[in-house]
Amino acid sequence: MKDLVFDLINQEKVRQSEGLELIPSENYVSNAVLKAMGSVLTNKYSEGYPNFKGVPGWDEAKIAEEILPNYRYYGGQTNIDRIERLAIDRACRLFHADHANVQPHSGAQANNAVYYAWLNPGDTVLGMSLPAGGHLTHGAPVTLSAQIYHFVGYGVTDAGDIDYDDLEKKALECNPKIILIGYSAFMKIPDFERVRKIRDKVAAKTSHEILLMADMAHVAGLIAGGIHPNPLDYGFEVMTTTTHKTLRGPRGGLILSRGNVASPLKKPEKTLKNIPILIDRAVFPGTQGGPLEHIIAAKAVAFGEALKPEFKDYAKNIVKNAKILATELIKLGFVLQGDGTDNHLILINTKESFGFDGKIYEKALDLIGLTLNANALPSDRGGAFRPSGVRLGTPAITTRGLGDSEMKVLALWMKKVADICKDAGSEENLTKYSAELETIHDEVRALALKFPVPGI
Numbered sequence: 001m002k003d004l005v006f007d008l009i010n011q012e013k014v015r016q017s018e019g020l021e022l023i024p025s026e027n028y029v030s031n032a033v034l035k036a037m038g039s040v041l042t043n044k045y046s047e048g049y050p051n052f053k054g055v056p057g058w059d060e061a062k063i064a065e066e067i068l069p070n071y072r073y074y075g076g077q078t079n080i081d082r083i084e085r086l087a088i089d090r091a092c093r094l095f096h097a098d099h100a101n102v103q104p105h106s107g108a109q110a111n112n113a114v115y116y117a118w119l120n121p122g123d124t125v126l127g128m129s130l131p132a133g134g135h136l137t138h139g140a141p142v143t144l145s146a147q148i149y150h151f152v153g154y155g156v157t158d159a160g161d162i163d164y165d166d167l168e169k170k171a172l173e174c175n176p177k178i179i180l181i182g183y184s185a186f187m188k189i190p191d192f193e194r195v196r197k198i199r200d201k202v203a204a205k206t207s208h209e210i211l212l213m214a215d216m217a218h219v220a221g222l223i224a225g226g227i228h229p230n231p232l233d234y235g236f237e238v239m240t241t242t243t244h245k246t247l248r249g250p251r252g253g254l255i256l257s258r259g260n261v262a263s264p265l266k267k268p269e270k271t272l273k274n275i276p277i278l279i280d281r282a283v284f285p286g287t288q289g290g291p292l293e294h295i296i297a298a299k300a301v302a303f304g305e306a307l308k309p310e311f312k313d314y315a316k317n318i319v320k321n322a323k324i325l326a327t328e329l330i331k332l333g334f335v336l337q338g339d340g341t342d343n344h345l346i347l348i349n350t351k352e353s354f355g356f357d358g359k360i361y362e363k364a365l366d367l368i369g370l371t372l373n374a375n376a377l378p379s380d381r382g383g384a385f386r387p388s389g390v391r392l393g394t395p396a397i398t399t400r401g402l403g404d405s406e407m408k409v410l411a412l413w414m415k416k417v418a419d420i421c422k423d424a425g426s427e428e429n430l431t432k433y434s435a436e437l438e439t440i441h442d443e444v445r446a447l448a449l450k451f452p453v454p455g456i
């Protein structure tokens with residue numbers, strides 16, 4: 001009998017083709033990435049690392065050819081080693097890093113490994129607070145890392161930028177071991193130079209080194225595409241990211257760093273210069289077991305795609321689409337956090353725009369085939385059971401090829417649905433508007449089918 005799982009995968013293919021993905025942390029991978037993920041590499045155990053010191057001047061053909069002694073705990077690694085070395089080399093080139101650890105299973109794993117590499121229990125991390133737009137892994141009390149380390153949060157200004165004065169004040173007060181710039185709901189471009197200066201000022205008054213860490217999970221594709229500053233070019237020692245958002249690879253994590261690259265077998269002194277080696281040891285055996293080499297192969301393929309000139313156009317178009325969509329929404333009466341966007345992400349304050357919360361809007365948009373998520377706003381101060389807004393973004397629809405004119409149509413659909421939510425007043429009442437919603441759904445489906453999803 002055919003496995004029911006495949007029926008459900010087919011149904012998901014229909015959902016993805018007939019709808020439009022507006023969740024800013026999602027994307028559609030290429031056929032090549034899908035192929036690498038679904039390969040026999042999943043059969044292989046390969047705890048440890050290939051031997052790769054990021055030798056400059058190595059060309060890909062040489063990397064794919066060379067067989068070197070490795071730091072693995074299992075035999076049969078000839079092909080795996082060379083694939084992982086290609087992934088490391090491409091990641092280093094893409095992000096101007098001395099070192100890349102391509103093994104983290106996810107963005108959360110990547111962040112936890114950096115904490116474990118650099119901190120001792122009780123040490124302080126200064127990161128963006130969750131209500132301001134930071135991620136759960138930046139110190140939410142429900143996480144394991146928050147039980148081990150001490151997190152202090154900085155905020156954002158009313159205009160939606162990082163509150164650098166607050167950051168500096170808190171850094172001087174709490175004497176952190178890590179200053180972390182990173183976020184899941186933030187629409188400005190961070191001033192990395194200013195943060196480095198703050199670090200240097202605070203470090204001059206303390207006896208320990210302070211690590212500058214950037215969690216660029218959301219904007220890594222924009223950095224790779226050259227339209228967003230790269231924190232590693234501004235004195236940051238570490239950048240973590242997911243590989244599946246704007247970067248358009250398989251679901252996974254990645255840690256890039258600057259510093260000495262050497263064998264992970266010998267425990268190095270805990271210095272900023274040694275951070276690449278400390279990170280390798282913190283990923284394996286520190287916080288993970290066997291790497292997912294089929295995913296690492298897919299990461300290598302995605303990094304190869306991101307190194308191509310076409311990816312620069314893709315990154316540019318993500319931001320262009322987001323800016324057009326934001327402008328159109330504002331024209332139609334939507335209130336946006338930070339008055340718009342400088343990246344791929346838009347936060348709508350539905351409460352202030354139309355008086356309803358993000359949950360009803362998320363549900364109603366789902367009914368017409370537009371997927372996004374309800375999201376708390378800084379004004380909710382972390383206490384919102386029903387968040388006051390929604391978060392959306394353009395990476396996925398830009399992959400499908402939607403452009404200027406489609407952004408205008410999208411904004412109009414979103415306004416029609418906002419009007420319905422306003423009238424309905426509650427999620428239960430949306431059923432009374434089924435006919436109107438179904439008419440818009442037909443229009444969404446017709447447009448979506450004109451822009452096929454890769455791999456379907």
Ligand SMILES: Cc1ncc(COP(=O)(O)O)c(C=O)c1O
Pocket residue numbers: 025105106107108109111135137182183184215216217218242252253
């Ligand atoms: C800034 C940031 N860091 C880390 C993560 C965690 O990534 P993952 O879900 O792969 O663990 C996310 C995910 O949304 C994120 O936005």
